[in-house]
Amino acid sequence: MGNLRKSTYFTKGELLLWFISVFAISLSFVCFDRENYLTLTASLIGVTSLIFCAKGNPFGQLLMVVFSLLYGVISFKFSYYGEMLTYLGMTGPMAVFALISWLRNPYNGSRAQVEVNRLNRREIVVMLAASAIVTGCFYLILRAFDTANLIPSTLSVTTSFLAVYLTFRRSAFYAIAYAANDMVLVYLWLLASQSEMSYLSVVICFLVFWVNDLYGFMNWSAMLRRQGAAR
Numbered sequence: 001m002g003n004l005r006k007s008t009y010f011t012k013g014e015l016l017l018w019f020i021s022v023f024a025i026s027l028s029f030v031c032f033d034r035e036n037y038l039t040l041t042a043s044l045i046g047v048t049s050l051i052f053c054a055k056g057n058p059f060g061q062l063l064m065v066v067f068s069l070l071y072g073v074i075s076f077k078f079s080y081y082g083e084m085l086t087y088l089g090m091t092g093p094m095a096v097f098a099l100i101s102w103l104r105n106p107y108n109g110s111r112a113q114v115e116v117n118r119l120n121r122r123e124i125v126v127m128l129a130a131s132a133i134v135t136g137c138f139y140l141i142l143r144a145f146d147t148a149n150l151i152p153s154t155l156s157v158t159t160s161f162l163a164v165y166l167t168f169r170r171s172a173f174y175a176i177a178y179a180a181n182d183m184v185l186v187y188l189w190l191l192a193s194q195s196e197m198s199y200l201s202v203v204i205c206f207l208v209f210w211v212n213d214l215y216g217f218m219n220w221s222a223m224l225r226r227q228g229a230a231r
Contacts, residue, residue, distance in 0.1 A: 018051045021047045021211070025043045028205070029201045033200075038073065038074060039202060045063055045066055047209065048063055049064045050212040050216060054212065054215055054220070055112070055219065056220065057114075058099050058114065061099035064098075068088065069092060072084045072088035072092070079147070080147070080188065080192070082150075082156060083185075083188070086160045090160060097168050101170065116171075119169060119171050130161070130165070131162055134157065135157060135158045148191075149188055152184055153188065159181035162180075163177035163178040174216075175216035182207070183210065185202075186206045186210070189206065190203055
């Protein structure tokens with residue numbers, strides 16, 4: 001956490017993004033929920049993890065493990081078994097592996113920034129083939145569990161798998177995969193909010209996550225250029 005001691009670790013823009021994100025999540029909780037503090041807690045931990053992940057800091061992955069556990073419980077309450085299984089059985093455990101991978105691959109010895117990796121064509125093909133297999137398997141499992149909104153729930157598994165794999169492999173495109181997953185989740189929780197208005201706060205949460213993930217991709221792309229130029 002060495003560089004975190006420096007007040008300049010986060011830029012003013014990053015601090016502003018985090019503040020606005022926390023404010024939007026808190027305001028949506030006050031407007032639409034006011035009861036499910038577990039949802040509020042998970043959302044605040046999640047958006048904080050994203051700002052650290054955008055900096056390539058392993059601490060973000062540690063927070064992602066906590067978020068995955070809380071989000072799994074929230075998903076179970078609405079019978080979104082796909083989300084529950086995805087986050088408890090895949091996203092959470094993969095965040096642990098990503099944490100280890102990021103700690104083992106610091107940039108210039110700094111634990112506050114991971115070394116960005118490029119995937120070769122062969123690995124991309126393997127990743128896509130694996131995602132197709134995971135999607136097929138989860139579709140059958142989720143159908144057996146009579147999962148609500150089966151197709152988008154299955155699509156969420158696909159985007160989540162791509163996101164966690166790319167995160168583990170330290171690719172800047174992890175953030176794009178997560179941004180795609182955010183849009184699927186916005187749709188899922190919009191459907192849920194038709195029967196329970198309080199879930200609109202979850203919709204706002206994932207819209208905020210989407211903005212943060214887009215910033216994460218931009219920052220990782222810049223990190224890749226800087227690291228490449230320094231070699």
